[in-house]
Amino acid sequence: MRNAFADELTKLGNEDSRVVMLSGDIGNRLFDKFKDKHPSRFFNCGVAEANMMGVAAGMAMNGLRPVAYTITPFVTTRCLEQIRTDVCYHEAPVTIVAVGAGLAYSGLGPTHHACEDISFLRSIPNMVVICPGDAFEVRGALRAAMQQDRPVYIRMGKKGEPVVHKGPIADFKIGKAITIEEGSDVCLLSTGNMLPEAIEAAHKLKEKGISAEVVSFHTVKPLDEDKLKQAFARFKLVATIEEHSLIGGFGAAVSEWLADTETQHKKFLRFGTPDAFFKKSGEQEYAREVLGLTGHQIADKIIHALN
Amino acid sequence: MNVAVRSTANAPDAAALKAQAARLRGKIIEMSHKAQAAHLASSLSCADVLTAAYWHVLNIDPGKPADPLRDRFILSKGHAAAALFATLAMKGYFPIEELDTYCQDGGRLAEHPPANLLPGVEAATGSLGHGLPLGCGMALAGRIKGESFRVFALLSDGENNEGSVWEAAMFAAAQKLENVCVVVDYNKWQATARSNETLMLAPLRDKWAAFGWDAHEIDGHDVGALAEAMQNIPNGSGKPVALIAHTVKGKGVSFMEDDNNWHYRAPTAEEVVKANKELGLA
Numbered sequence: 028m029r030n031a032f033a034d035e036l037t038k039l040g041n042e043d044s045r046v047v048m049l050s051g052d053i054g055n056r057l058f059d060k061f062k063d064k065h066p067s068r069f070f071n072c073g074v075a076e077a078n079m080m081g082v083a084a085g086m087a088m089n090g091l092r093p094v095a096y097t098i099t100p101f102v103t104t105r106c107l108e109q110i111r112t113d114v115c116y117h118e119a120p121v122t123i124v125a126v127g128a129g130l131a132y133s134g135l136g137p138t139h140h141a142c143e144d145i146s147f148l149r150s151i152p153n154m155v156v157i158c159p160g161d162a163f164e165v166r167g168a169l170r171a172a173m174q175q176d177r178p179v180y181i182r183m184g185k186k187g188e189p190v191v192h193k194g195p196i197a198d199f200k201i202g203k204a205i206t207i208e209e210g211s212d213v214c215l216l217s218t219g220n221m222l223p224e225a226i227e228a229a230h231k232l233k234e235k236g237i238s239a240e241v242v243s244f245h246t247v248k249p250l251d252e253d254k255l256k257q258a259f260a261r262f263k264l265v266a267t268i269e270e271h272s273l274i275g276g277f278g279a280a281v282s283e284w285l286a287d288t289e290t291q292h293k294k295f296l297r298f299g300t301p302d303a304f305f306k307k308s309g310e311q312e313y314a315r316e317v318l319g320l321t322g323h324q325i326a327d328k329i330i331h332a333l334n
Numbered sequence: 335m336n337v338a339v340r341s342t343a344n345a346p347d348a349a350a351l352k353a354q355a356a357r358l359r360g361k362i363i364e365m366s367h368k369a370q371a372a373h374l375a376s377s378l379s380c381a382d383v384l385t386a387a388y389w390h391v392l393n394i395d396p397g398k399p400a401d402p403l404r405d406r407f408i409l410s411k412g413h414a415a416a417a418l419f420a421t422l423a424m425k426g427y428f429p430i431e432e433l434d435t436y437c438q439d440g441g442r443l444a445e446h447p448p449a450n451l452l453p454g455v456e457a458a459t460g461s462l463g464h465g466l467p468l469g470c471g472m473a474l475a476g477r478i479k480g481e482s483f484r485v486f487a488l489l490s491d492g493e494n495n496e497g498s499v500w501e502a503a504m505f506a507a508a509q510k511l512e513n514v515c516v517v518v519d520y521n522k523w524q525a526t527a528r529s530n531e532t533l534m535l536a537p538l539r540d541k542w543a544a545f546g547w548d549a550h551e552i553d554g555h556d557v558g559a560l561a562e563a564m565q566n567i568p569n570g571s572g573k574p575v576a577l578i579a580h581t582v583k584g585k586g587v588s589f590m591e592d593d594n595n596w597h598y599r600a601p602t603a604e605e606v607v608k609a610n611k612e613l614g615l616a
């Protein structure tokens with residue numbers, strides 16, 4: 028996702044002279060092309076994320092389209108006050124791009140995990156929250172964000188994730204979920220970098236004769252309410268899947284929607300991370316296995332819930 | 335006042351410390367190779383500071399990691415965790431064999447120092463800019479409880495970008511936290527660029543002095559000098575002390591020195607052999 032972001036950003040920078048890139052001293056070489064073409068519109072803001080976010084807001088309030096980028100906790104929780112007050116309160120069109128969402132950087136330990144950011148950011152007025160499911164969704168989200176006149180948060184995984192879409196998504200729309208695989212028994216609503224696990228779960232379910240629809244629910248705020256209505260009306264089980272805390276994340280947003288709209292539904296499961304820091308050493312695959320977030324574990328729990 | 339018996343202020347044995355620093359570097363390189371983990375150059379950069387602290391300065395007993403009177407050492411630049419883990423294991427806080435579990439599934443040694451998990455680790459770090467505020471709190475706790483332990487915080491130069499560092503600096507000066515010592519690993523590199531081309535740190539000693547600290551420049555690879563300066567805390571100035579330690583990122587291995595590719599790169603088996611030779615360990 029990371030390389031797709033840098034590449035799409037360079038293209039956007041060529042097309043639109045308002046695009047400015049701010050990085051928090053990470054992404055060695057990642058932005059070389061952007062820097063080459065637009066040296067006056069690239070800033071390494073150092074290890075000073077609060078300042079970076081304030082600077083981005085100031086630029087956006089004066090006609091520019093800044094993109095502020097670093098590792099997820101540092102571009103969200105580290106500068107939350109600046110996001111809330113400088114960016115969102117002013118409705119400044121800053122695009123915040125985070126790398127290493129959820130447990131993507133599991134091996135770096137809890138200081139680098141990010142399982143609370145959706146919760147914090149979606150509670151701030153004026154903020155849009157997008158969690159792309161693959162590299163093409165990253166490209167679509169970034170392009171769509173630039174066409175908005177408001178703050179947008181894009182939560183990416185890392186690099187080298189499986190690519191799910193076959194090519195560029197022509198009609199990527201903020202707030203419009205994308206059906207990846209059609210199904211008839213259960214519906215898996217996945218957000219962000221869990222999409223490959225959701226697809227894997229669907230395949231495991233198919234082996235057991237259960238037909239699963241897989242949806243990349245890339246926008247957590249605003250929710251695609253039409254999609255939710257259809258899903259809860261049609262399927263005997265709906266599950267939300269995310270690499271984020273069950274508190275305040277995508278599943279929580281859907282629960283709130285269910286309660287607020289008094290939507291009748293059958294079974295509803297939420298997959299996400301627990302209310303605990305993941306302290307063990309180990310990479311993302313290991314962390315997912317321990318937390319029951321791999322495709323086969325998701326499938327098993329769904330089968331259990333259906334019985 | 336509860337004063338711990340401090341190791342007698344012997345003059346540091348510079349030659350012995352130097353040999354120890356070489357062994358520490360060897361261990362760090364071995365860990366980085368086995369785990370193929372990043373931040374090797376960052377760890378080598380501060381190996382002499384850690385050696386001076388743990389093999390001469392700190393009033394600590396690895397058998398009693400929770401002793402309330404122990405000196406506190408906070409690796410605020412948490413990405414140099416390999417250096418801290420190797421140091422703690424060599425000091426006997428946990429078995430040296432546990433270093434083989436660095437970055438392995440299910441272990442205690444992730445890539446940054448953990449909270450409440452590993453004996454000897456005073457605070458979870460890895461998000462830069464947290465160590466000094468924590469250290470100020472620890473020092474004040476000591477003052478309030480009548481315990482005269484000292485607090486050392488090792489910061490990277492890039493970490494000096496963070497506003498929280500300077501908030502703590504002004505706080506410590508106002509509170510006259512003379513038991514607090516900051517060592518800045520001033521290797522002039524950050525993750526992706528030269529430090530002074532990223533944010534203007536220079537003149538760094540003057541900045542700390544202007545913030546109310548007793549600030550000194552020091553050769554960050556002169557273990558003996560480091561040991562002496564740190565042992566001397568509190569130094570009678572009535573102020574917190576900042577040691578601006580001039581260092582070389584990747585210090586100790588010629589082909590890593592001042593080459594910031596080693597911020598992310600890990601060595602091959604061949605490179606490990608070469609490095610050990612240079613360190614006089616082969």
Ligand SMILES: Cc1ncc(C[n+]2csc(CCOP(=O)(O)OP(=O)(O)O)c2C)c(N)n1
Pocket residue numbers: 051052053073074097098101105375376379411413460461462463490491492493519521523524525529583597
């Ligand atoms: C708050 C925060 N922002 C960003 C990072 C990512 N990061 C890790 S190390 C580093 C900079 C490394 O340079 P420096 O701090 O000077 O340490 P050195 O490795 O050169 O000793 C950065 C930006 C972080 N760990 N914490």
